Amino acid sequence: MPELPEVETVRRGLQPFLEGRQFERVDVRRTGLRWPFPERMAERLTGARVVSLARRSKYMLAHLDRGETLLIHLGMSGRVAVSDRVEDSWSEVIIDFQKHDHVVFFVAGGPFIAFNDPRRFGAMDLWPTATVGAHPLLARIGPEPLGNGFSPAVLAGALAGRRSAVKSVLLDQRTVAGLGNIYVCEALWRARISPLVRAADLDDKQIAILAGEIRSVLTDAIAAGGSSLRDYRQVDGELGYFQHDFAVYGKEGAQCPRSGCSGTVLREVQGGRSTFHCPACQGGA
DNA sequence: CGATGCCCCTGAGAGC
């Protein structure tokens, strides 16, 4: 579900409720999601204060005052909701949990925050803050596309020698952090590059355009609060609205929205996942 | 090493 813009929107929504605040109580309602939760997770979180809430790729990182960082990944269907209800103390309060609420964080003097994930592809872990970048799930991830470490030259280096289709290479998190199926399709459309072309066959000019369009589509999507297709909501329950600005994703059979282009959006399968593109203005393989 | 499927899981929607 959530790609970089959705995770960033959730992070921004949670930040005022978490930073500087303490977990008074944490209910861990199953033993794990994609993987088992870390040992004694509830105990290690209870009483901890969140120093800052950061993001790396599609992971949220809650840096705690105990030298540990809580990693949260939303998987495909993960959602985070902040309660309307606020209590001075949550210790005795009985909550009406929703189906698939797996972990619920109760903020001292604040709301509770429920992590809900029907498909359970999400994940949480605790790791020493000092070495969190070396966490096995983070260590091999590529540069943040909205950060200073990303540029046409960096992208060119990551694409060089890759014989797979550029669509597949961009989905590989080692190339660029945080892209998923939607924003890869949209960035390639904006850059007028076919998803089917080999990554290594792009020239420097195309790569420079692609790098810029990756940044622009992510920036636009964050400004719109992300894309809501099925599960995704902002933390206050509001929908994102970038799905209304999709050019090609989910638009099979529609006319290409590019001005002057009369092509039709095609869907095809690459690596087991749907790819949407306009062969008229993006070209073929 | 790189590329390709499989698989984890629930739910929504289409078709019969």
Added chain:
DNA sequence: TGCTCTCAGGGGCATC
């Protein structure tokens, strides 16, 4: 109404 089938914002892992 209810069954069966397909598909879904991810990504690790086995296999070739």
